Amino acid sequence: MLATAATVSGVVLLLSLKPASDPASASAAAPPASAAAQESPQGGSGGGAQASDQAGTVTGDAAQTPYGAVRVRLTVSGGKITKAEAVEAPKGPTSDEKTALAVPRLNQAVLATQNADIDSVSGATYTSTGYKKSLQSALDKVKKAPTGGSSGAAQVRTVTGSAEQTPYGAVQVRVTLSGKKITKAEAVQAPKGGESDEKTALAVPRLNQAAVAAGSAEIDSVSGATYTSTGYKKSLQSALDQAGG
Template sequence: MKKSHPIRRVMLATAATVSGIVLLLSLKPASDPASASAAGGAAPQQTAAAQESAQGGAAAAQSGTVTGDVVKTQYGPVQVRLTMSGGKISKAEAVQAPSGGTSSQKTELAVPRLNQEAVAAGSADIDAVSGATYTSDGYKQSLQSALDKAKATGGGASSASPSPTGGGSSTQAKTVTGSVVKTQYGPVQVRVTVSGGKISKAEAVQAPSGGTSSQKTELAVPRLNQEAVAAGSADIDTVSGATYTSDGYKQSLQSALDKAGG
């Protein structure tokens, strides 16, 4: 037998070592654990971001104004309008409330307190104001109906903003409240609903009350409301015997129309 040459043995040993290294490398995992961990951690971050975006969108949708049903009481109708922000009541106001004689005094006493309680409670579970039970009960009923409407629409409500497309802005109804005008006998403030560029409804949110002022208000305001709708502007006649109320009404009406873009 021939003896193996020393150099040949070295070459064979080297080749075997290289083969072993190649085999070990071929068994290495296809992906780096650190990379896999990073990839696995990205998904929760994206999910959290998506949830946060969805929550933000829901809160944005739960904003706007909504008006409750008119509730008839023994002393007059009561109607409540709410401003919702992020699904919560940010403002409450009585669009209609009993007026005339002692009713006006009770309304002036009760409504501001009921408005504050509605915002604080965030619900219709509020206390009745002593001495104004009928007004309080009517307020709570209208408040509950407004909350039901807000809930049915996801917390949102009718918006005074024009349509993004611009095509429906001319027919979209919007409600605007004019500035408070102080008169010799009390403040006057008018709210109008504008639809299709015309006044579809006008109402006095505030008007002089107490003594003869209540009688004059009851006489003048309904006529001024009708004239405002008929004229479609603040160019309306003064009601005889209620000059100060009429002048204050027209000034507040004009400011409301200015805000509405009319």
């Protein structure tokens, strides 16, 4: 009888210990799920009901943090945010983990609240703060965007991109848009002096024409003016981001 009682007590002890090990293994599997979510940002859950509405994309300003910049892009359809994503976020050994933890949760919070009044993610304060600043700037751009009635001329606006440094000087592009169409592109800054004058005169007019024709920053570089072309395209993309895609 003593042997039987000892056996029963041993079985009961083993069964009582088993549940304590399962949560630990479950929590160990959680980080990969967060990382996967960061690669494919949460945010499409509200899009199905408004798939027929014309969607617009707005990118917020880059908000600097001690570990890198955060930049948020929103997709808006029918006046509702249908997708939020961080197109730029801190990277590096520790930052990768914090970004994977914070960004998916912040994306989901934006969809839930439809504004920048969202909670920071514990353990990723800098990333959360940068995210909310960039998010607010994107929302401000949405408010300024034309409402798009069924009649009336498209709003004409001029946007200047960031000054992009090259080994021979800065390149900065200004675009005029009618609605979302580029009607004019010009370089308000370009390399000057000596051989640079010749390369600028060769490249900039061609790049301006290409930007209007393509309606985007996906244009070919001009042979013989690679640095100027690269700076031009970066500044052009910056201007288009400010204009809302």
